Amino acid sequence: MELLSGADMLIRSLQDEGIEYIYGYPGGAALHIYDALFRQDKVKHILVRHEQAAVHMADGYARASGKPGTVLVTSGPGATNTITGIATAFMDSIPMVVLCGQVASTLIGEDAFQETDMIGVSRPVVKHNISVRHPEEIPEVIRRAYYIASTGRPGPVVVDIPKDMTTPNERYEYVFPKKVKLRSYNPAIRGHAGQIKKAVDMLMAAKRPIIYAGGGVVLGKASKELTELAHKLGFPVTNTLMGIGGFPATDKQSLGWLGMHGTYESNMAMHHSDLILAVGARFDDRVTNATEKFCPGARIVHIDIDPASISKTIDADVPIVGPVDAVLKEMLGLVAESKERPDAEALKSWWKQIDEWRAFHGMRYETSDTHIKPQEVIEAIWRITNGDAYVTSDVGQHQMFAAQYYKFDKPNRWINSGGLGTMGFGLPAAMGVKLSYPDSEVVCVTGEGSIQMNIQELSTCSQYNLPVKIVNLNNQALGMVKQWQDMNYESRHSQSYMGSLPDFVKLAEAYGHVGIRIDRKEELEPKLREAFAMKDKLVFLDIYVDPFEHVYPMQVARGSMKDMWLSKTERV
Amino acid sequence: MRRIISVLLENEPGALSRVVGLFSQRNYNIETLTVAPTEDETLSRLTVTTSGSDKVIEQITKQLNKLIEVVKLVDLTEGSHIERELMLVKLKATGSQRAEIKRTVDIFRGQIVDVTSTIYTVQLAGNSDKLDAFIQAVGPAGVLEVVRSGVSGIARGEKVLSL
Numbered sequence: 078m079e080l081l082s083g084a085d086m087l088i089r090s091l092q093d094e095g096i097e098y099i100y101g102y103p104g105g106a107a108l109h110i111y112d113a114l115f116r117q118d119k120v121k122h123i124l125v126r127h128e129q130a131a132v133h134m135a136d137g138y139a140r141a142s143g144k145p146g147t148v149l150v151t152s153g154p155g156a157t158n159t160i161t162g163i164a165t166a167f168m169d170s171i172p173m174v175v176l177c178g179q180v181a182s183t184l185i186g187e188d189a190f191q192e193t194d195m196i197g198v199s200r201p202v203v204k205h206n207i208s209v210r211h212p213e214e215i216p217e218v219i220r221r222a223y224y225i226a227s228t229g230r231p232g233p234v235v236v237d238i239p240k241d242m243t244t245p246n247e248r249y250e251y252v253f254p255k256k257v258k259l260r261s262y263n264p265a266i267r268g269h270a271g272q273i274k275k276a277v278d279m280l281m282a283a284k285r286p287i288i289y290a291g292g293g294v295v296l297g298k299a300s301k302e303l304t305e306l307a308h309k310l311g312f313p314v315t316n317t318l319m320g321i322g323g324f325p326a327t328d329k330q331s332l333g334w335l336g337m338h339g340t341y342e343s344n345m346a347m348h349h350s351d352l353i354l355a356v357g358a359r360f361d362d363r364v365t366n367a368t369e370k371f372c373p374g375a376r377i378v379h380i381d382i383d384p385a386s387i388s389k390t391i392d393a394d395v396p397i398v399g400p401v402d403a404v405l406k407e408m409l410g411l412v413a414e415s416k417e418r419p420d421a422e423a424l425k426s427w428w429k430q431i432d433e434w435r436a437f438h439g440m441r442y443e444t445s446d447t448h449i450k451p452q453e454v455i456e457a458i459w460r461i462t463n464g465d466a467y468v469t470s471d472v473g474q475h476q477m478f479a480a481q482y483y484k485f486d487k488p489n490r491w492i493n494s495g496g497l498g499t500m501g502f503g504l505p506a507a508m509g510v511k512l513s514y515p516d517s518e519v520v521c522v523t524g525e526g527s528i529q530m531n532i533q534e535l536s537t538c539s540q541y542n543l544p545v546k547i548v549n550l551n552n553q554a555l556g557m558v559k560q561w562q563d564m565n566y567e568s569r570h571s572q573s574y575m576g577s578l579p580d581f582v583k584l585a586e587a588y589g590h591v592g593i594r595i596d597r598k599e600e601l602e603p604k605l606r607e608a609f610a611m612k613d614k615l616v617f618l619d620i621y622v623d624p625f626e627h628v629y630p631m632q633v634a635r636g637s638m639k640d641m642w643l644s645k646t647e648r649v
Numbered sequence: 650m651r652r653i654i655s656v657l658l659e660n661e662p663g664a665l666s667r668v669v670g671l672f673s674q675r676n677y678n679i680e681t682l683t684v685a686p687t688e689d690e691t692l693s694r695l696t697v698t699t700s701g702s703d704k705v706i707e708q709i710t711k712q713l714n715k716l717i718e719v720v721k722l723v724d725l726t727e728g729s730h731i732e733r734e735l736m737l738v739k740l741k742a743t744g745s746q747r748a749e750i751k752r753t754v755d756i757f758r759g760q761i762v763d764v765t766s767t768i769y770t771v772q773l774a775g776n777s778d779k780l781d782a783f784i785q786a787v788g789p790a791g792v793l794e795v796v797r798s799g800v801s802g803i804a805r806g807e808k809v810l811s812l
């Protein structure tokens with residue numbers, strides 16, 4: 078029989094769970110745990126400079142690897158600093174476990190020093206949270222936390238650990254449970270066979286079908302099945318912002334992504350389709366535009382692991398609750414067995430129509446002799462990294478340009494805060510990826526507004542040698558805000574100008590990194606190449622781009638999917 | 650439409666606040682809420698009455714089901730069911746009012762459970778409409794205090810909500 082303190086049990090459980098890295102920041106209520114961490118070397122701890130960054134690091138790691146990330150912080154301010162990160166992960170269904178210290182259980186409710194009701198504060202933004210009530214339950218709680226975080230529709234789980242649960246000299250028997258069973262939590266493991274059959278019949282009968290694939294395809298590790306099904310059927314595929322990479326962007330059946338800043342051809346094809354196969358997507362408002370005008374002629378098959386995502390905003394004709402990979406596999410089986418094939422004539426004229434849409438817009442943008450265009454920066458990075466980098470982004474115009482002009486052929490490579498839209502996400506997320514994939518190219522595309530929300534992490538990068546490439550599309554403005562002000566507020570740029578920018582080159586150097594400023598068009602490609610050749614250096618590329626550029630296409634507010642601005646002057 | 654949703658919940662600290670939090674967070678309304686442990690002490694039975702379009706009700710049941718501590722739930726209004734609410738009312742009762750109130754209480758099959766020279770305290774059980782009707786019948790002017798338990802419900806016939 079092995080006797081361990083609560084703190085040692087916690088760390089042992091992390092080891093037994095197979096956790097390699099945890100990201101965190103110490104403080105009073107977590108000190109017993111930090112001491113236990115010190116006395117072992119299996120679980121490695123990364124000391125960030127702000128707890129929000131620890132959560133984004135765990136998140137970036139989880140998105141790239143498909144495995145849950147782990148965070149450790151202290152009570153009170155340590156815990157509340159994680160909230161934005163947790164909410165970010167929650168909105169995008171990212172598996173993670175956040176371990177928070179708490180004041181001793183005997184002090185709870187007394188407004189003790191650094192006491193915050195973390196269970197209450199985090200409740201609306203977690204998949205679940207658990208408070209430890211006895212040291213002996215720690216292994217069980219940890220096992221359950223990872224199980225809940227990573228199964229079904231994944232999400233963040235908070236574990237609140239009062240300090241007296243980790244007291245060093247109180248020891249208990251350590252048993253790591255082999256299995257978790259929860260009578261009240263049983264995520265679906267397969268879809269309903271009858272519904273799947275019905276869906277396949279509808280696919281075969283469709284004349285203007287489209288596959289609308291969301292983040293669930295990436296999270297559910299189903300891009301292989303999705304790609305195979307799309308190829309078998311010959312249907313066009315559009316991805317959501319979260320689903321990018323779930324279907325190869327350079328495949329000729331890919332229409333790019335859809336929605337507010339989606340491609341013209343995706344939005345047009347959705348609007349005119351007669352059948353939408355929605356896979357792991359949730360018809361959110363950045364996709365549908367006005368729901369009452371959404372795709373008037375389309376019938377909808379909707380596959381999702383989360384029943385609450387089905388018929389929430391748009392009613393599904395055939396709902397299928399289940400893991401997307403299992404359901405798609407079953408569909409593939411039925412398609413293989415079936416003697417029927419999609420209507421070739423109808424598909425041919427559908428593709429002809431789609432190709433006309435493609436030719437009409439095709440993500441064109443105006444180039445300039447004087448200014449560097451943000452779009453060309455992204456295209457250059459795509460070329461230089463052979464389209465194979467992990468790209469994280471912050472939030473704003475640069476995010477949309479990165480998603481539009483970097484062609485992702487693999488899942489888990491495009492890493493952004495799609496649901497919450499959290500500025501400050503990009504750099505720590507990139508760090509989380511680089512730590513676990515040191516041999517891969519990791520690029521953070523950011524803006525001068527966003528990067529300053531977690532710039533302190535440049536210090537963490539020096540400490541742990543994380544040579545990510547930071548591409549700052551510097552437009553000297555909160556560009557996305559400014560674009561909305563141009564379009565909706567007669568260009569009254571209320572608080573969207575970023576004055577007093579630091580010298581980012583010197584700043585990077587101050588942290589021991591390399592800084593490169595690019596402001597002339599002809600320097601762009603050579604300096605980018607120079608930067609990417611420095612494999613073991615963090616390079617901060619401060620690139621002065623056209624400050625007047627807007628992101629297009631852009632859906633017209635309260636319109637249907639097909640109502641878009643294609644440039645500052647063209648509206649369709 | 651008004652619905653009665655009955656939930657079996659893990660009897661654990663924090664479980665109730667998750668249910669209540671869900672309703673406020675997602676802008677669903679709660680008309681009444683009752684909760685108490687069941688014969689199996691690891692479980693609580695929670696009954697919530699709410700209203701909304703079919704779409705909203707569908708979301709409410711799905712979102713409730715997503716809460717880890719929710720073991721099972723049923724929308725009782727989908728089938729035939731019995732609903733009861735308990736009310737305690739303190740009424741001004743002097744002079745000729747006393748006989749009149751007593752008669753009304755009898756008609757509604759209530760009981761006078763406490764008496765002073767000027768007060769009757771009445772206990773009444775039934776569905777919510779009946780309780781409303783009683784208040785109307787005695788006349789709101791004489792009502793000093795009303796305590797209602799909120800609705801509890803159970804399905805008719807063989808149907809049971811259990812593990």
Ligand SMILES: Cc1ncc(C[n+]2csc(CCOP(=O)(O)OP(=O)(O)O)c2C)c(N)n1
Pocket residue numbers: 471472473474475476498499500501523524525526527528550552554555556557558
């Ligand atoms: C934490 C946070 N605060 C505010 C916003 C609102 N917001 C969205 S985009 C944006 C501007 C971002 O500016 P920058 O990072 O420079 O990117 P750009 O749009 O200029 O490319 C703002 C303020 C947000 N998404 N996140």
Ligand SMILES: [Mg+2]
Pocket residue numbers: 473524525526550551552553554555556
């Ligand atoms: Mg900017």
